[in-house]
Amino acid sequence: MRLPKTWLQEYVDFNVTDEEFIQRMMWRGFELESCEKELKAVSGVITGKILSMQKHPNADKLTVCQVDIGGKIAQILTNAKNVFVGAVVPVAYAGAKIGSQEFTVANIRGVESQGMFCSGEEFNLSEQEYPGAEADGILILRADTPVGIPIEKAIDREDVIFDFSVLPNRPDCNSIIGLAREAAAALGQKMKAPVIARVPGEGDVKDIMQVTVENGDLCPRYCGRAATNLKIGPSPAWMQRRLKQMGMRPISNIVDITNYVLMEYGHPTHAFDAACIREGHIIVRNAKEGEVVTTLDKKERVMDENMLLISDPQGGVGVAGVMGGLNSEITENTQTVFFESAVFKASNIRRTARKLRHVTDAAARFIKGVEPVNAELALERCIELVQELGAGSIIGGAIDVCHADLKDREIDVDVNHVNRILNTRLSAKEMAKLLSTIEVPAQDEGENLHVTIPHFRTDIESGIEADADIAEEVGRIYGFENIPAVLMEGETFRGSLAPKFRAEDLVKDTLVACGCLEMYNYNFTGPNALNALGFDAKDERNRAVKLLNPFGEDQSLMRTTLYMGMLDSAVRNIRRKTGYGRFMEVGNVHFDLGGDALPREEEKIGLVFFGEKESFYTLKGAIQTLLSRFGVAGARYVKSDSPCFQPGRRADILVNGQKLGELGQVHPAVQEAWDLPVAVYMAELSFEALLALWNETPTFQPLPKFPVVNRDLAIVVPENSESIHWIELIEQAPVDVIVEKARLFDVYRGPAVGPFKKSLAITFNLRSEDHTLTEEEIRTAFETIIRTLNENGAPLRQ
């Protein structure tokens, strides 16, 4: 909310610096958004007196002026016809700025010009504000204007405009009076509150207008008054200036009055041309489905039956709370004006304004919340201004259709509770004194504070929140800065991480140790990305949760796997040649369960590896390291048919027969869909499944008491056989000793083993629980293993 300093000064003495004022408002909950000069677009423009004028030697229309700009003579060229020797004019001397235009010394057809003269338009002045401002040409200043002074001073536009952000619970402060009330308290003063003189007028408004409110729920109060014999014309200079300071455009006296009151009192009013209300009868009712009203901006608004319409017996004359109708607009011919000041239900106006995509200043006020007492004040203020401006004669009487309770609410507040909330030791009397500074009357009743909530404080509740609401007000005025910082007392709390959070750290730390960079990808994806992964129709990953209001199609779904985001980031890294190809992400995915049920959320671990150094096996190595860190033994990597991976290069990770995750090389179709120039390997594991398998506190296993004998062998096997098959044969060979830790350590393919064959080099350990193996035992066991392999089609490599 903008607050011009001079406007504020009508209600309070501004007795501190701007900085101090801003600081004090901050402590009361009003944060400064900006603080600007009244003529913020103008800088460096000064007044100058024209000393002489000569024709430009090479340009007929130009005049060369010598101008006294205060202790200095400037040469300015102009084509204006209204300047004369002796005229005092605004000079944008080299270095001055207006908007984005910066003035410099220019050479115009061989003659130097050190700047330009300015017109009234450049200072946003109207004829009412400064005589001559709308003249064709340069603004001729009053003859007694000193030379060399800033133009802001010369035309009295030196105000400062503060803009404070108003919190949603304080709609009353979306007005000059509301902010002034807080400012007065902040400055330690009593506000000089305005008193509206209720102008009685002649005749009775009820003779020209009748109002029927059909839906009192959506329109709790409707007030109206009228004025006639109107003299429509521009509003006076002071009002125009204020409106401009508030960022509004003056239109005509009657319309300006409603805008002025909107700023001053924060309550929207509307001016109807009374003659255009057919049969002199306003009916506030729900619109008919499809009913059309043309609003002041000449747009046709199609209403629905939940919207509130201001109508006469023949049709709409305005969209309630949003905008008046074109058919009843104030024109220069308007004889009689009917002012409407009503309260409309915020939620209904919000819905209407949104649906019509038309959130006007008025609608914004109704949405933030207005109150019925202020509605009447605003109306009387309009009438008072009509009188003051001499814009017409006031008609007596007032219309007031009221379904609202206008009485100030009274509450009892527990003083001790307030002190408990704030950690203060204030008496009821002290609290009452603090509250009186913001015009909230309160009576000291010992441990009870009897508070009368003024009509404008709609935020203070009378229910269970009352103590807290009053605590906030007392605290705000007492000053949060004066409340000490005290650590919590009471019983000891033991801070800790549940296993889930410890496991999450371990996953990330282990994968970082494996060389991975951690990714954070968005949760959004789209049908194209999901379809490109090619999951089977019955795959759960096709059951993505849909957003009702996404940014776009490609962000309309919640991810069901981390793959899409990881692939997006992989492409980015490849394109930008970042030289890194190992990434991981830990994040949630969601599966739609249908109906209104919350989707199933599952935490996943994703890995994506790419580039020359990476392969299926480097990816698998990282997964094995992770499982080993979690003490998970016996994971099996079983060929899978997951469609997003290339056939023959994909596997499921099974532990105890349960799927823990999957890995593989990205399928060429997926590679193409993401436009990946290199092979990419990726994996996804279920974090919950890994957590369930975590052996965080392993039981000690006794160390072998007797020596271990290590043996290696190399066998020749069919190319398409899996090494795990041969390793298991070795470990399960019918021998009397323990065979363990069998592991593949080399694979050879080539002429020495022949086509469609490969040679596997396997190492393993032999030992016994109860004695040192003899040479004979070792030899027998080794030979048995070789024989077993041989019988199963795996001869030793020669």
Add this chain to the structure above:
Amino acid sequence: MENDLQRIREEAQQRLNALTEEGDLNALQQQLFGKAGELTAILRSMGKLSKEERSELGAGVNKLKQELEAAMESRRAQFRQKAQELRFEREALDVTEEGVTPQMLGHLHPMTKTYRTIRDALVGMGFQVFDGPEIELDDNNFTLLNLPLDHPARDMQDTFYINDKVLLRTHTSPCEIRALQTFKPPFRFLMPGRVFRVDEVDASHSPVFMQIEGFVVDRNLNLANLKGTLDAFIRALFGENVKTRLRPSYFPFTEPSAELDMSCTICKGKGCRVCKGTGWIEILGCGMTNPHELENCGLDPKEWSAFAFGIGVDRVTSLKYGISDIRHEYENDARFLTQF
């Protein structure tokens, strides 16, 4: 005989001096002390001598043996010393050459680092970690937090909806409702997680970001406790020299509500671009939990008190590491990630 000993001594000394490598010492030892050695021969010849002569000669031989052995040992030490020196010279390295990294080490995302720092600070103050789902019921995200359907403050947080009743949570505050429904007070929870708002992506906005909610429910909590807790927490996070200030604000789920500013860590309070010249940076929203919220979850607000605060992990990360554009945090460019 004396002469023989003297001769052996002199000859041995000469030969010892003439040796060129350690291996030759063994041969000399054999020649002197071995079965066919010269000293052995002398001892063997002693049978012919008288008892006195024998003992005199024996003593002489032993003395010579010890003498020579010591001389040989010292010669051996010389050889070893020399050999080692040669080896050191041979094996000397260019210490300025590049070190060999065993394997590329990865990096945690800076947001994970910030999250852990915040978490550790709060765990140290007796908080436990708890979390809730990213897709939430409207009830938990709004209604039970004192934001009924028509509440104007719903507009403060533009929301992604799944349907009328389900949405992407706009803050971590619905975790408060879940905590109140799950645990008996008193408790102190920190509740991290992703939150979502309909905000187009730009340098300072992201539709997805990470928040940590702090939530304490106990019997006699007050605004001073909130202030004390946050002051200690922010100092744990940004250093002991950071100052904080609590100023009034508004949130529907707290009353009184406040915002916490900290002295700008970039300019130390002098005023800069980051703090927009004010010397202060807005760091979190907080307040005493609204009695309606406690009552909605079955607690008597006269008996129980609570406070809550919510801090943006993205924002703290940006401040802590001086990241000027929030988009980096979700683009996963390796050149960004490897800096942390």
